[in-house]
Amino acid sequence: xxxxxxxxxxxxxxxxxxxxxxxxxxxxxxxxxxxxxxxxxxxxxxxxxxxxxxxxxxxxxxxxxxxxxxxxxxxxxxxxxxxxxxxxxxxxxxxxxxxxxxxxxxxxxxxxxxxxxxxxxxxxxxxxxxx
Numbered sequence: 001x002x003x004x005x006x007x008x009x010x011x012x013x014x015x016x017x018x019x020x021x022x023x024x025x026x027x028x029x030x031x032x033x034x035x036x037x038x039x040x041x042x043x044x045x046x047x048x049x050x051x052x053x054x055x056x057x058x059x060x061x062x063x064x065x066x067x068x069x070x071x072x073x074x075x076x077x078x079x080x081x082x083x084x085x086x087x088x089x090x091x092x093x094x095x096x097x098x099x100x101x102x103x104x105x106x107x108x109x110x111x112x113x114x115x116x117x118x119x120x121x122x123x124x125x126x127x128x129x130x131x
Contacts, residue, residue, distance in 0.1 A: 004085045012096040041119045048112045055105045066094040
């Protein structure tokens, strides 16, 4: 197996691992902040809905880019063997970005559900206190 393939896989695995760690840290920070300021839930819901919409748009663009790079790898491999490593690495990074985007989207959807549930719980508590 060529060195560029091994290096590309190692770099991509490192990127995914770092992304996962940052995502977990972000979730913890949000939970702590919400616990201190429950009135900020509506703000978080709105922000996460906007991020989810942007993530969906980015996902479509990434799929197009990944399709292009895969086609380019096949075409370049057939015509110019010298450029194959560059396009292989590009397609590998594109697929990694697509995976990270999918992970991010599912994480945003989970957080959005949690925030909406928290918002309903706070409304119910306020109604019980007022009623």
